[in-house]
Amino acid sequence: MNMWWKYLLFLGMSVIIWISFTTPAPQQEIGEASRIFYYHIPQAWICVIAFAMSAYYSIKYLRKRHALDDDLAADSARLGLLFCLLATITGAIFAKVTWGAFWNWDPRQTSIFILLLIYGAYFALRSAVEDEERRAALTAVYAIFAFITVPFLVFVLPRMVPSLHPTDSVINKNLKFTMGPEVRTIFFSSLTAFTVLYFWIFNILKKTNLIRRKLETGTI
């Protein structure tokens, strides 16, 4: 077993947490609250990756009809939902500090709210179909159909309505908030660490599902 990268990740994340609180705040105008940027954006990023993975395994399921792909699609959606919740909460805390209210239907908040609803609906659908194969196919279709709305939510809608969201996000084209070299290094390290963490969790889920499937079919 190759464990070294897990220790490295542990060490890396500890250092990132330490540094994110000891270096000067990334944006002087917003002040101390802007430190949340090192956590909030990686969470939102993982949320989108997880939902993309869910759509990917849904497509794979519809093509090959392997039950394992359906498990992975569902587990990716679960992970996506978790990170989506974290991004919503960190975003709301930031909103309270800088805009004065936890929730004010800023376009970004609307988008993330819709994402939460979509994946809430996804699990509502999963619980409403009894037959396993039918459930897998129907939820796969819904996951793909819902994922198609994500570009509209992330890229189009927030640009059509005036927003208070800082234009420092990696997905926004007009990078008004230029990151200094130090901030950039911490931010991208954090992004990498979160991404590795996500794939680690995902890998564990993948193995668990594989074992469960094998136990069910008695091939283990």
Next chain:
Amino acid sequence: MGKSSAGLASKSLAVYVKDLRLELRSRFGLNAVFMFGITTLAVVSFALGQASLSPKILGALFWIIIFFSAMSGLAQVFVREEEQQTALTLRLTADPDAVFLGKLCFNFSLLIIMAAVITPLFFVFTDAPTAGAINFLVILVVGMIDLGAATTLIAAIISKASVKGALFAVLAFPILLPMLIALTLSSEKILAGESLGEVSKLLQFLIAYAIVMITASILLFKYVWQE
């Protein structure tokens, strides 16, 4: 190629005419949609009394009424096939694309008829300004196309699930929300007396959304239908 697309058109038309005939026989979808729309409208109008409303509130109320009325009838086109156990026969006689396009056109028709009744009543009950009526009509037609485009596939999905009624609104709402926001914003501007040029960006968004939804639905429908 030309021959097969002509075949698809005539088959879709056959599915559409079949559904239309069934609807005229039972009038279930139309009754549900009208009664729901009129009831909601009456409640809203009664609660508000003679209060004069701002364009913002009028736009929001209008699309809430339209959304919930549509939700009460749009799933019927697929649920009926499952309940009357005709889905299997239809699956054997028509290919999925023709079925989907026929049902999509049927839902468009249902929505247009619904809007044609509820919209004038809305203007009468709430005393909304009628100056920009032609512009409002444009938004309305685009909105109906969007509603039909986004919900027909979901109607097919829920017709295969065990609990149908509540699930339709739950599944459709998040998909519809981006376009409902755009529709509410554009209606608000039109009711405030602005021209269509002012809402052209929102209209582009709505049309793009409908095209993407219809394309995705056609690609995905066969997986639901064969289930």
